[in-house]
Amino acid sequence: MKKTALNIDWSAEVLLQHKITRLERDWLFNGASLTHRLTQLSNNQFSVEVLSASRQLAREDEYQKLGITSEKQCWVREVLLYGANEAWVYARTVALEINLNHTHYNLNNIGSKPLGAILFSDDSFKRTPLEVAHYPMSLLPTNQQYPNLWARRSSFINNEVNVLVQEIFLPSFWQKLQGK
Numbered sequence: 001m002k003k004t005a006l007n008i009d010w011s012a013e014v015l016l017q018h019k020i021t022r023l024e025r026d027w028l029f030n031g032a033s034l035t036h037r038l039t040q041l042s043n044n045q046f047s048v049e050v051l052s053a054s055r056q057l058a059r060e061d062e063y064q065k066l067g068i069t070s071e072k073q074c075w076v077r078e079v080l081l082y083g084a085n086e087a088w089v090y091a092r093t094v095a096l097e098i099n100l101n102h103t104h105y106n107l108n109n110i111g112s113k114p115l116g117a118i119l120f121s122d123d124s125f126k127r128t129p130l131e132v133a134h135y136p137m138s139l140l141p142t143n144q145q146y147p148n149l150w151a152r153r154s155s156f157i158n159n160e161v162n163v164l165v166q167e168i169f170l171p172s173f174w175q176k177l178q179g180k
């Protein structure tokens with residue numbers, strides 16, 4: 001598998017180098033549905049903008065997390081999650097396409113419905129522990145390229161599919177929490 005220069009360090013090392021606040025910890029390591037929490041925080045003014053949803057090769061760190069040892073076509077969905085008309089979170093979800101095609105989950109056609117509504121409504125999904133990293137600017141959408149943004153990832157796994165969900169908290173989200 002080709003080495004990518006942008007391998008992200010999802011180890012806890014980043015937590016040793018960058019002290020996180022109680023507020024950051026609450027949002028980075030809270031296992032509840034982010035859709036639900038953002039809906040509450042925005043007083044029900046939550047929405048999803050789908051940037052892309054397509055069949056493509058994934059990144060090395062994503063293959064590794066998904067337990068895929070050679071480059072295979074994946075289903076990749078990239079969205080912005082909005083609260084009160086501000087982009088609060090960029091999310092990138094990856095699943096092995098061949099697995100997804102053999103499930104009854106119609107993830108590729110959910111459009112602007114939040115993925116969490118599916119993943120959290122099916123008790124068969126087990127969620128892996130949340131990991132955090134600082135997300136490389138160049139991997140963010142062009143109008144959201146800020147340095148050192150906190151990202152978290154975890155997988156939702158059942159006997160049909162392994163769905164890797166990565167969520168990057170944008171500056172406007174932290175500004176909202178700080179009442180700015």
Ligand SMILES: C=C(O[C@@H]1C=C(C(=O)O)C=C[C@H]1O)C(=O)O
Pocket residue numbers: 032033034035036048077078079081089091092093113114115116117119165166167
């Ligand atoms: C996994 C969840 O789904 C959210 C919705 C997403 C989407 O619609 O693509 C992606 C990431 C999540 O923040 C959740 O609500 O926790």
